[in-house]
Amino acid sequence: SKVVAVVPAAGVGSRMQADRPKQYLTIGDQTILEHTLLKLAAHPDITRVIVALSPGDDYFSTLAVSNAPWLTTVNGGDSRADSVRNALSTLADDEWALVHDAARPCVNHDDLDQLIAMTRRPGFGGAILATPVRDTMKRALSGATAQPVVAHTENRDNLWHALTPQLFPAQALLQAIDSALAAGVTVTDEASAMEFAGHQVMLLDSDPANIKITRPADLPLARFYLQQSLM
Ligand code: C5P
Numbered sequence: 001s002k003v004v005a006v007v008p009a010a011g012v013g014s015r016m017q018a019d020r021p022k023q024y025l026t027i028g029d030q031t032i033l034e035h036t037l038l039k040l041a042a043h044p045d046i047t048r049v050i051v052a053l054s055p056g057d058d059y060f061s062t063l064a065v066s067n068a069p070w071l072t073t074v075n076g077g078d079s080r081a082d083s084v085r086n087a088l089s090t091l092a093d094d095e096w097a098l099v100h101d102a103a104r105p106c107v108n109h110d111d112l113d114q115l116i117a118m119t120r121r122p123g124f125g126g127a128i129l130a131t132p133v134r135d136t137m138k139r140a141l142s143g144a145t146a147q148p149v150v151a152h153t154e155n156r157d158n159l160w161h162a163l164t165p166q167l168f169p170a171q172a173l174l175q176a177i178d179s180a181l182a183a184g185v186t187v188t189d190e191a192s193a194m195e196f197a198g199h200q201v202m203l204l205d206s207d208p209a210n211i212k213i214t215r216p217a218d219l220p221l222a223r224f225y226l227q228q229s230l231m
Contacts, residue, residue: 003116007100052083053073095170106209106229108229130205
């Protein structure tokens with residue numbers, strides 16, 4: 001079956017403290033978004049890529065990649081989940097949606113391949129790239145205070161970081177996001193909607209270098225990881 005990449009890129013990236021949305025900052029001679037899109041399009045099983053953009057986006061049309069034949073755009077929404085659902089509503093019944101953050105240009109080919117290969121397994125219903133938590137995890141007492149204090153230590157066993165891409169049947173994912181949003185559930189990734197709808201989600205252990213560029217210090221780190229992958 002067909003795998004379509006969905007790239008939410010409609011965020012403003014306020015935590016980057018930059019003069020433009022973070023996906024348009026450059027690493028080498030390409031923007032973060034271009035690195036991400038070209039990584040996805042390089043996979044032989046990804047037939048097309050849909051990018052969700054902010055309706056006021058002035059940057060995308062200036063990129064060389066914007067005219068690529070495998071690429072289409074949709075308007076993003078107020079939240080990441082809304083942006084993803086706008087893209088999913090353009091997909092066909094037999095398509096798989098591989099949803100990947102614009103802000104994760106360092107995803108590597110082998111992990112992309114490990115995820116897409118799952119669609120050839122009988123009965124497969126969905127999976128995400130993930131990496132086990134390494135640090136000891138503290139839950140702080142709730143309520144914003146100047147100095148957070150520990151309520152308790154979470155059990156680190158079986159605790160994972162959810163990364164992207166996340167791969168699900170497109171229509172099942174669309175329905176899951178709609179029902180999760182309608183129920184007021186916080187949908188920070190696709191898996192959270194699928195879990196809410198009662199679907200099983202597989203965790204694929206993958207490279208933690210697949211960081212989401214969020215804060216200024218992440219940019220040199222991403223540059224380093226991208227250079228490593230070219231050597
Ligand atoms: O802000 P955060 O890092 O969680 O965003 C994750 C991804 O979702 C980014 O690629 C961002 O551009 C995208 N996003 C979106 N629409 C929004 C908010 C975020 O497509 N309304």
